[in-house]
Amino acid sequence: MLLAGDIGGTKTHLAIYSSPRELRTPVVDKTFPSARYSSLEVMVKEFLMQVDANIDRACFGVAGPIVQGKAKITNLPWLMDEVELQRNLGIEKVRLLNDLAAMAYGVPLLSEEETYILNKGVVNPQGPIAVVAPGTGLGEAYLVHNGSHYVAYGSEGGHADFAPLDEKEIGLLRFMLERTSHVSYEHVCSGIGLPNIYAYLESTGIYEVPKWLSEQLAQETMQTPTIIKGAKESSMPICVEAVRMFASILGAEAGNVALKVLATGGVYIGGGLPPRILPYLSDGSFMKTFVAKGRMGKMLADYPVSVIQYPNTALVGAASFGFTL
Known part of the structure; x- marks a missing residue:
């Protein structure tokens, strides 16, 4: 019996599996x-008290870097150690994976119906695969084929320097530099980042913001759902522009990752945000910045690009890897 987990800064999904099939x-x-x-130990113990299962191995996808079997959640004060988890949980084998590596392991298992194609492209069946996933933070990973199967590698590329593409994004960078000494893609392209784009647009004074919207956002610790709702349902101009900027920046960074790993096997956009803003990803602005790489643009136009719509890809990936332990 395998315990698998997808551990994020906002929520954690735990599951028990009896077979890799x-x-x-x-x-x-749950x-x-x-x-x-x-x-994590406290959470897992609570979960296991509710089920009758003899767990002999566990694999957890963790939102943060894994160094010598140890990890710290990027947006939580949790410290995790494979050896400590084995001892405290009484599980013989425990493995920690970067959460994006876990998601990457799930990508080859996806069916066509579980993705939304942004660019059909031409698939190299054994080519490298890139995964870019804006959720609470911005995760990135890639897969390399070793001749028999794909091997996933996590990264912390979401914390690389944000590179603006036009005057509006330069203004966003200046706005952010007044508030933090380092501006990463995660600062402007994640659940954390979308409210920063909104705040920048509000600071320009160009957009009329209803009083009710300002009051509601001021009361919320997680503003992203309200901004997305404003863009989709209310068609609030400032919310629409914030989501459009987000989609454009995401396209640019996905193109950056695709170039770095030569993702001829495809580029997959994961995380919780993309399925909620599909109209803004499929209207052309995403692919415009994805291919805006000078002389490399024609090559990138041939790369397949899809949005992951299956919500449990990282959990399935962690479980799939866990059964190999």
């Missing part, structure tokens, strides 16, 4: 609000 149908699964728990 049944990754879509766990024996039991989602937890991460911030309510002091550690």
Whole structure:
């Protein structure tokens, strides 16, 4: 029996599996609000108390870098250690994976119906695959084929320097530099980043912002859902522009990652945000900045690009890897 987990800054999804052939149908699964728990051990023990299962191995996708079997959640004060988890949970084998590596392991298992194609391109069946995933933060990973199967590698590329493409994005960079000494893509292209784009647009004084919207956002610790709702349902101009800028910046960074790994096997856009803003990703602005790489643009235009719509890709990827332990 395998325990798998997708551990994020906002929520954690735990599941128990009995077979690698049944990754879509766990024996039991449950989602937890991460911030309510002091550690992963506390959460897992609560979960296992509710089920009758003899767990012999576990694999957790973790939102942060893994160094010598140890990890710290990027947006949580959790410290994790494979050896400590084995001892404290009484599980023989425990492995920590970068959460984007876990998502990457799930990508080859996706069906065509579980993705939304932004650019059909031409697939190299064994070419490198890039994964860019804006959720609470911005995760990035890639897959390389070793001759028999794909091997995933996580990265912290979302923390690389933000590179603006036009005057409006230069203004965004200046706005952010007044508030932080380093501006990464995560600062402007994630659940954390979208409110920063909105705040910048509001600071320009160009957009009329209703009083109710300002008051609602001021009361919220997570403003991204309201901004997306304003763009989709209310068609608030400032919200529409914020999401459009987000889609454009995401396209540019996805193109950056595709160039760095020569992602002829495809580029997959994951995370919780892209499925919620598909109209803004499919209207052409994403692909415009994706291919805006000078003489490399024609090459990138041949790369397949898809949005991952299956919500449990990282969990399935962690489970798939876990069964190889």
